[in-house]
Amino acid sequence: MTLNTTTMSRALCGTSLALVLAGSVLIPHAPAYAADPASITATVLDVEDDNRFFMRTGGTARGDVAYEGLTPGEDYTLAAQLHHVGEDKAVGDPVFTGFTPEAASGQTSVELPVPTNRTQYNIDYAVYLTLYKGKVDQQSAGEAAALAEIRDTESPDHVIQVHAIQAIAVTAADAADGDNRLPAEGGVIRASVDHENLVAGYHYTLWGELLKPSGQSTGIYAAIPDYVPEAMNGQVTMEFAVPEGFEGISLVPSVGLYHKSRVELPQDGRLTVLPDVPNPVMIASDPNLDRADKTIAIGVLFEEQDDN
Template sequence: MKNIFPSAISRSAAVATFSVGLACSLPFAASAQDAVTLDGVAIDAADDNRFFTRLGGTVRDDVSYSGLQPGQDYTLTAVLIDPATGQEAGQPVSHGFTADAAQGSVSIELPVAPNRTPSNQDFVVALKLFAGPDGSGDPLAEAADPDDADQAIQVHAIQSISVTAADAADGDSMLDPAGGTIAARVQHRNLVAGYSYTIWGQLLSASGQSTAIYASIPEYVPTEMDGEVTLEFTVPEGFEGVRLVPSVGLYHANRVTLGDDGWLTYLPDAPNPVMIASDPDVQAPAKLISIGTPFEDLPADDG
């Protein structure tokens, strides 16, 4: 079977079209040269891409048709199928409409269940068109190609990141008292290859206070679901005696913006979730970096 997910940011230029002749027994049958055709583009109704969080949601299929009889009633049905097995996932949904012209378009929505598995789930929307308002009889046309990239959606499993930190110069957990560079290694799981993410973080004190030291990768496009990338935080003078820890988040790149000072801001009206994953534990030993000798480790002053 072909890969129906060639890229997270592009769809196949060719739209699969399926057609069958209208049965002569139908009361409004077309001539032999006329054919009913369907093709659709499936997207997340919340934000117009084909990717869903693990919570699921609603897929909207924008369907174009041709060969219909103006003024006649039709029923469009849609169901999700597993492209690997061809089996249906969930119940079919029906939508009745009256054709205004031989060619036109109609949209149909169906629910996408939450993903409770450890892996991303791939589905394709399969369509059938029936004559009349009740969706009975043989379909006039079908669009049920498991390799149709325009009809493909993906429901994410839990996407996560984990962070470890080290002195970029020598790999240990202590920075020179005068400062230096902290390398935060960000490992990610279950991302979408080819999709654009923003990775952003800030250095916090061990008690959770911000240092106003930020680092980011404005557009990170992974080539694999699982992988890693490094953020580098530049620590200036003035932090000797404290421990610092990177707090890092993974975001949809098209839902955030970075200011000139490095601060990350959510875009107005951006659909949730904006942050996909984070590793906020400020007490994790693998993330704590000492700047010189921490105050609490200094000998007690008996004077």
């Protein structure tokens, strides 16, 4: 059999290099490497609320990672490490998560613990991410070559914040004249709520009840169902309508600050915790009932009547 090599070369133009052996054409098998360099992008969030802000108790952060340029069917490892932005140091142990992509591009997730904030200041953590080829753990990471990395200490996509203590303080006054006494027939008690260290733009619920100094309920409620502060520190007011029938006693507002997404306010004015929501539900409160600056007398108090 005579082979026309010129004709065969033209027939194979644009294909892989061919070997002609005894009338057969053998095409070498090319390694199944990805055509593009590996790359990753990520967004890091609190697993409980899908935002980047954490209570002082810490929690679990989830990095949702998109990758490109991987080899389907091969093993890869994502390493996640918290990095204290203010102190420029690693915090805790890295977490290694293995995965096997089905396509060159796709998504995966990695979770890592976020520690409690025991300081008086908010702490920013950058989540450093490293992509390795193969199965890698803490012992072998020093010898492994990184395919892609994220080392961003500024973007909100990669930086989470763990708050210090968030607090509220309440004072109260007659809404009509600003003193600490309502007329016998009732009126409106205005409670001024000063807050510290809240997240600007986050959605909170403020809810409170007027209590007697002994702690007994009155069934008089007030709420701000959706409070979105513009700054960490600020003030907001709540108004409690006091009907007739409370003359002779004092009333004190007890107020709490809640995650809006974890509570609801039915028609009766009471606050209800939604089922199956994570704790904490209440973020801060000012339950102190023994303060003159939040105690309002209604009419003439019984003890004052006895003195006369």
